[in-house]
Amino acid sequence: MQVGLDESTDSLDDQAVSTGSLPDEERVQHLLDTAHGRYRGLDEGVVADYIPELGIADPGLFGLAVAGVGGRVFVAGDSSHEISIQSISKAFVFALVCDAIGHDEVWRTVGVNNTGLPFNSVMALELNGGSPMNPMVNAGALATTALAPGATSAAKWKFVHDGLSRFAGRVLELDIAVYESEAANNQRNQAIARLLQSYGRMAFDPLQTTDVYTKQCSLLVSTRDLAVMAATLADGGVNPVTGERVVSAATSRDTLAVMATTGLYEMSGDWLYEIGMPGKSGVSGGIITVSPGKGGMATFSPRLDPAGNSVRGQSATRYLSRALGLNLFASQPEPTAGSRTTTEGSTS
Numbered sequence: 001m002q003v004g005l006d007e008s009t010d011s012l013d014d015q016a017v018s019t020g021s022l023p024d025e026e027r028v029q030h031l032l033d034t035a036h037g038r039y040r041g042l043d044e045g046v047v048a049d050y051i052p053e054l055g056i057a058d059p060g061l062f063g064l065a066v067a068g069v070g071g072r073v074f075v076a077g078d079s080s081h082e083i084s085i086q087s088i089s090k091a092f093v094f095a096l097v098c099d100a101i102g103h104d105e106v107w108r109t110v111g112v113n114n115t116g117l118p119f120n121s122v123m124a125l126e127l128n129g130g131s132p133m134n135p136m137v138n139a140g141a142l143a144t145t146a147l148a149p150g151a152t153s154a155a156k157w158k159f160v161h162d163g164l165s166r167f168a169g170r171v172l173e174l175d176i177a178v179y180e181s182e183a184a185n186n187q188r189n190q191a192i193a194r195l196l197q198s199y200g201r202m203a204f205d206p207l208q209t210t211d212v213y214t215k216q217c218s219l220l221v222s223t224r225d226l227a228v229m230a231a232t233l234a235d236g237g238v239n240p241v242t243g244e245r246v247v248s249a250a251t252s253r254d255t256l257a258v259m260a261t262t263g264l265y266e267m268s269g270d271w272l273y274e275i276g277m278p279g280k281s282g283v284s285g286g287i288i289t290v291s292p293g294k295g296g297m298a299t300f301s302p303r304l305d306p307a308g309n310s311v312r313g314q315s316a317t318r319y320l321s322r323a324l325g326l327n328l329f330a331s332q333p334e335p336t337a338g339s340r341t342t343t344e345g346s347t348s
């Protein structure tokens, strides 16, 4: 099922076309406001509650942000509302660890291919001889966090926390309630970490690694922060707001490649087909999208599709990708009216 992307009765309307005469910055703001207005009434999907604290999120929240590599940030809706970063952290921790210990070691231990299975799949590990396959599913993220520099869990946490904060350009705080809620209910992740250990793929103590991973997922970010983090990958590893280099250009490039193949779990193919840019989602409802060399986009809305991707976020991102002409595979501007599903039949 393809909730959110299949809008067979919808079309990307002329509002996008009518912005043609606006200066670029006003146009971006106008399109963000338009996307917010278009999709705030979309009520498909359900709020994740397998981490009990996430289940209390207001399903009506909806934030959008775009950050350019020049450092300008545009926002709409609930863009300053803070959420736990959840799986979006996986992309940035992958980048930080690659940068610190070398791409090849992470590639060998974790991999870069899609599992075709849900993010918390145990079966994926078994089917692949114990390889986590990629850093964007829980198994691969746990294996990646285990590789973080530092001999102790405290040192690894400091590395991860400092690095994620540099991507955001401010010191990120931990949501203690979300952390404790997940820590009390993350037996499945603990089991995955143990299973990885049994296959020789866990470079650090499995339970302590799961704890660091659970903390990294519980860091609080706003939609605006997420856009700046995404823009840092767009900008070759330099945070365009603080000017600080966080990771190398090669690391950013490689991280974007893995996001393209696996950022939206088993729906990554549909995402790339519709949106044409690397993305990464998380179960608190955030999605980041990166336009290399141009900027980062972030959306937040808690209702998720069955794969765990925000429904409004996917629709708003698709709209903005088309309206801003960001699809990496398009050789010329795309028509802003009509969607693939209306013009070429349903993809679901």
Ligand SMILES: NC(=O)CC[C@H](N)C(=O)O
Pocket: 086, 087, 088, 119, 120, 138, 182, 189, 214, 217, 281, 282, 283, 284, 308
């Ligand atoms: N997809 C997600 O965002 C999952 C992250 C969550 N912390 C988990 O491990 O289950």
